[in-house]
Amino acid sequence: MAVITMTINDELVSGVEGQSLLSLIREQGIELPTLCHLEGLEARGGCRLCLVEMQSTQRLLPACTTTAQEGMSIQTHSERLVRYRRMILELLFAERNHVCAVCVMNGRCELQDEAAKIGMDHVRYDYLVPELPMDATHDKFAIDHNRCILCTRCVSVCDSVEGAHTWDVMGRGVNSRVITDLNQPWGSSRSCTSCGKCVQVCPTGALANKGSTVAEMVKRHDFLQWILDGREKKQWVMHNGGSEGRR
Amino acid sequence: MTRTVVIDPVTRIEGHAKISLYLGDDGKVADARFHVVEFRGFEKFCVGRTFWEMPGITARVCGICPVSHILASAKAGDDVLGIRIPPRAEKLRRLMNWGQLVQSHALSFFHLSAPDLLLGMDSDPAKRNIMGLIQARPNIARSGIRLREFGQKVIRLLGGRSVHPAWAVPGGVREPLTAEARSQIKRLLPEAFDIAELALDLLKDSYDQFNDEIHNYGDFPSLYMGLVTADGGLEHYDGMLRVVDAEGRILQNAETITYRDFIGEAVEPWSYLKAPYYKPHGYPDGMYRVGPLARLNICDYAGTPRADRELRQFRRHGQRGKPVSGSFHYHYARLIEILFCLEKIEETIEDESLTGSHVRNYAEVNERTGIGVSEAPRGTLFHEYKVDRQGILQSVNMIIATGQNNLAMNKTVQQIARAYIDGETIEEGVLNRIEHGIRLFDPCLSCSTHAVGQMPLHVQLIAPDGAIVDERVRD
Numbered sequence: 056m057a058v059i060t061m062t063i064n065d066e067l068v069s070g071v072e073g074q075s076l077l078s079l080i081r082e083q084g085i086e087l088p089t090l091c092h093l094e095g096l097e098a099r100g101g102c103r104l105c106l107v108e109m110q111s112t113q114r115l116l117p118a119c120t121t122t123a124q125e126g127m128s129i130q131t132h133s134e135r136l137v138r139y140r141r142m143i144l145e146l147l148f149a150e151r152n153h154v155c156a157v158c159v160m161n162g163r164c165e166l167q168d169e170a171a172k173i174g175m176d177h178v179r180y181d182y183l184v185p186e187l188p189m190d191a192t193h194d195k196f197a198i199d200h201n202r203c204i205l206c207t208r209c210v211s212v213c214d215s216v217e218g219a220h221t222w223d224v225m226g227r228g229v230n231s232r233v234i235t236d237l238n239q240p241w242g243s244s245r246s247c248t249s250c251g252k253c254v255q256v257c258p259t260g261a262l263a264n265k266g267s268t269v270a271e272m273v274k275r276h277d278f279l280q281w282i283l284d285g286r287e288k289k290q291w292v293m294h295n296g297g298s299e300g301r302r
Numbered sequence: 303m304t305r306t307v308v309i310d311p312v313t314r315i316e317g318h319a320k321i322s323l324y325l326g327d328d329g330k331v332a333d334a335r336f337h338v339v340e341f342r343g344f345e346k347f348c349v350g351r352t353f354w355e356m357p358g359i360t361a362r363v364c365g366i367c368p369v370s371h372i373l374a375s376a377k378a379g380d381d382v383l384g385i386r387i388p389p390r391a392e393k394l395r396r397l398m399n400w401g402q403l404v405q406s407h408a409l410s411f412f413h414l415s416a417p418d419l420l421l422g423m424d425s426d427p428a429k430r431n432i433m434g435l436i437q438a439r440p441n442i443a444r445s446g447i448r449l450r451e452f453g454q455k456v457i458r459l460l461g462g463r464s465v466h467p468a469w470a471v472p473g474g475v476r477e478p479l480t481a482e483a484r485s486q487i488k489r490l491l492p493e494a495f496d497i498a499e500l501a502l503d504l505l506k507d508s509y510d511q512f513n514d515e516i517h518n519y520g521d522f523p524s525l526y527m528g529l530v531t532a533d534g535g536l537e538h539y540d541g542m543l544r545v546v547d548a549e550g551r552i553l554q555n556a557e558t559i560t561y562r563d564f565i566g567e568a569v570e571p572w573s574y575l576k577a578p579y580y581k582p583h584g585y586p587d588g589m590y591r592v593g594p595l596a597r598l599n600i601c602d603y604a605g606t607p608r609a610d611r612e613l614r615q616f617r618r619h620g621q622r623g624k625p626v627s628g629s630f631h632y633h634y635a636r637l638i639e640i641l642f643c644l645e646k647i648e649e650t651i652e653d654e655s656l657t658g659s660h661v662r663n664y665a666e667v668n669e670r671t672g673i674g675v676s677e678a679p680r681g682t683l684f685h686e687y688k689v690d691r692q693g694i695l696q697s698v699n700m701i702i703a704t705g706q707n708n709l710a711m712n713k714t715v716q717q718i719a720r721a722y723i724d725g726e727t728i729e730e731g732v733l734n735r736i737e738h739g740i741r742l743f744d745p746c747l748s749c750s751t752h753a754v755g756q757m758p759l760h761v762q763l764i765a766p767d768g769a770i771v772d773e774r775v776r777d
C-alpha cells in the first residue's frame with residue numbers, strides 16, 4: 056500500500072493511495088459535514104456539503120468522491136465553503152416542507168443537526184411549499200416526501216446491500232422524487248422485502264416506522280458495517296457496542 | 303362622531319378580539335358580538351399527515367392548552383386503532399389532565415382574575431395586574447404562582463423533558479411514571495391543598511363586594527354541557543356527554559361518539575369562531591355553556607369529599623334547585639375543580655399499580671373514524687378524524703371550548719355593556735368590566751381560531767343606523 060502526502064488546511068498529512076479525501080480529512084479529526092454520504096455505501100457526491108477547495112485552482116470538489124492524491128493541497132473551511140454549505144442547507148429546507156417541531160426525527164435528524172452546527176437560524180430563500188403526499192401503504196413503514204432531501208441513501212442501500220433495488224429516483228431537478236418499483240404504492244411493491252434498511256439509513260424523517268409519533272424515531276446504522284464485514288471478510292464483529300448509529 | 307382612544311395594552315387576556323356593541327332604539331346596548339378576525343387553516347394543515355402525529359401537531363398549534371389537545375387527539379387515535387389502552391395509561395393520562403386543570407385554573411384565578419377581585423375592578427389599570435398583586439398582596443400572588451407550578455410539575459414529571467409533551471399517543475402513553483416522580487408529587491400535595499383552600503376563602507370573602515357584578519356579568523338561563531361519569535359524577539377525561547337545561551333537567555346523557563346527533567356548528571360571518579349549538583333547540587336558542595360552571599351544573603355530585611362539600615355551597619347560588627346561571631360563578635367553580643383535581647391526584651397517586659411499565663398498546667388502523675372527547679380547563683374539547691386505510695388523515699374537525707362559549711360570551715358582554723354603558727361613550731371602566739366578563743370564560747382565542755398572531759381588543763359602539771358612535775382600541 057503506497058503512502059501519499061498532501062496538505063490539508065496548511066498542514067502536511069499522509070494517507071494511503073486510493074483513500075478518499077473525506078476519510079483522510081476525518082482521520083485528522085477535522086469535522087466535515089456530509090449528508091448523502093454514509094460509511095458503507097458507495098459515495099455519490101450528491102449533496103455537495105462536503106465540498107473542499109483546491110489551493111492551486113480554487114476549484115471545489117466533493118471530498119466524498121475525490122481520491123486523495125500525492126501533493127494535493129486543500130482547504131476545508133474557507134469562508135466561501137462555509138457560506139456555500141449554509142446556502143445548500145437553506146435550499147434543502149426551502150425545497151420541501153420541514154416542520155421540525157412535529158417531525159418524527161426531531162432531535163435526531165442529520166439535516167437538522169447540520170443546520171444547527173453551521174448556525175443556520177433562518178432560511179433566506181422563499182419556500183417552495185410543494186404539495187407532497189405521504190405514502191403509508193406499507194405495513195411497517197411510511198415515507199413522507201415533505202422531508203426527503205434526495206440523498207438517495209435508501210436507493211443505494213436497497214440496491215447494494217439488500218439487493219432488492221426497490222427504490223429509484225424519478226423526475227428531474229426539484230421535481231425529483233424517490234419511488235418504489237415503477238412508482239407504485241410502496242405497500243404493493245413486489246420487490247420490497249420489508250427489511251427496513253432504507254428506513255434505518257435515511258438521514259431525515261422522510262422514512263420512518265409507521266406509527267411513530269413526534270420525535271420518537273431512532274435510526275441505527277451499525278447493521279451496515281456488520282453485513283459488509285461479514286460479506287467481505289467473513290467477520291462478524293459489532294462495532295460501537297451496537298449503539299445508535301451515525302455516519 | 304368617532305373617537306378612538308388608545309389605552310394600556312391588554313396583558314391579561316390570552317388572545318385578543320374585536321367587540322361590537324349595537325345600540326337599540328332605546329339608546330341601550332341591544333346586542334354584542336365578539337369578532338375573531340385571524341384564522342389559520344389548521345385543520346387543513348393536518349390533512350395528508352398520519353393520525354399518529356396529531357397529538358404532537360395539535361400540541362404545537364395550541365400553546366394555551368396543549369395537554370388538552372394531546373389528550374383529545376390521543377383518544378381520537380385510540381378510537382382509530384379501535385383498541386382499549388392499558389388501564390395504567392388511562393390513569394396516567396387522567397393524572398396529567400388533572401395537573402393541567404390545576405395549573406390552568408390557577409393561572410386564570412390568581413394571575414388573570416385576582417387583580418380585579420382583590421384590588422377592585424376600578425383600581426388603577428397600571429397596577430391591576432399580577433405585578434400589582436405581588437406588591438399589594440405578596441403572599442397571595444406567591445401562592446398562586448406556587449399552585450400553578452404544582453400543576454406544571456405534574457405535567458412535566460409525566461411528559462418528560464418537553465414543554466409540549468407528545469407523551470400521550472394513540473394506544474396509550476410513551477413513558478411510565480417513575481417511583482421518584484410519584485413521591486415528588488406526593489410531597490408537593492399538602493401545600494397545593496392549602497393554597498386551594500386559601501383561594502376559596504378569598505373568593506368567598508370578596509363575594510359581598512360584587513353584588514352588582516354577580517347579577518350583571520352574564521347571568522342568564524342557558525343549557526350546559528360537559529362530561530359526567532357513568533353514574534353522573536364530575537368527570538374530565540371520559541364518560542358520558544350530558545346536556546342539562548336551565549331548569550336542571552337532563553336533556554341528553556349520551557355516548558360521546560354520538561355528539562353529532564345533537565351538536566350543530568353554526569358559522570357566522572363576523573367571527574372565525576364556529577358557534578356550536580344544541581340542535582334540538584335550533585340556532586341560536588340552543589346556546590350552551592361549557593367549562594367549570596357547566597361541569598358543576600351538570601354533574602349529580604363531584605365524587606371527592608372536599609369538593610362535594612364545596613359543591614353543596616356552590617349550588618346555593620342557583621335559584622331553587624336550578625343550575626347556577628351567573629357566569630361570575632365560573633371563578634368559584636374553577637376553584638372547586640382545583641380542589642377536586644388535587645383530591646383525585648392524591649387518591650390516584652396512592653395506586654400501587656401506577657408505576658409499572660406497560661403503558662402502550664399497539665394496533666393498526668382498524669376504524670376509519672376516530673372521535674376523542676375530553677374536558678379541557680375551558681370546556682369540552684372534541685377531535686374527530688377521518689383516515690384512509692393507511693391512517694392518512696382525510697379530514698379533521700375540532701370543536702373547541704371557547705367556540706362553544708362564544709354565544710354565552712356575546713351575551714355576557716351585552717349584559718355588561720347594558721348595565722354599565724349609559725349614553726354614547728365607552729368609559730375606561732367599562733372596558734375593564736367587559737374584559738373581566740370575557741375572562742370569566744377564560745377563553746383561548748388564539749387556540750380556538752388557530753391564530754398565531756395577536757388580536758387587539760377593539761370595542762365599537764354602533765348606533766341602529768350603523769354609525770360608529772364610539773370606539774376604543776387596546777393594542
Ligand code: SF4
Binds near residue numbers: 259261
Ligand atoms: S426531516 Fe429533519 S429537518 Fe426535516 S422536519 Fe424532520 S427534523 Fe426537521
Ligand code: SF4
Binds near residue numbers: 206210
Ligand atoms: S427517503 Fe430518506 S434516504 Fe431516501 S432519498 Fe429521501 S432523505 Fe434520502
Ligand code: FES
Binds near residue numbers: 105
Ligand atoms: S457527502 Fe459528499 S456530496 Fe454529499
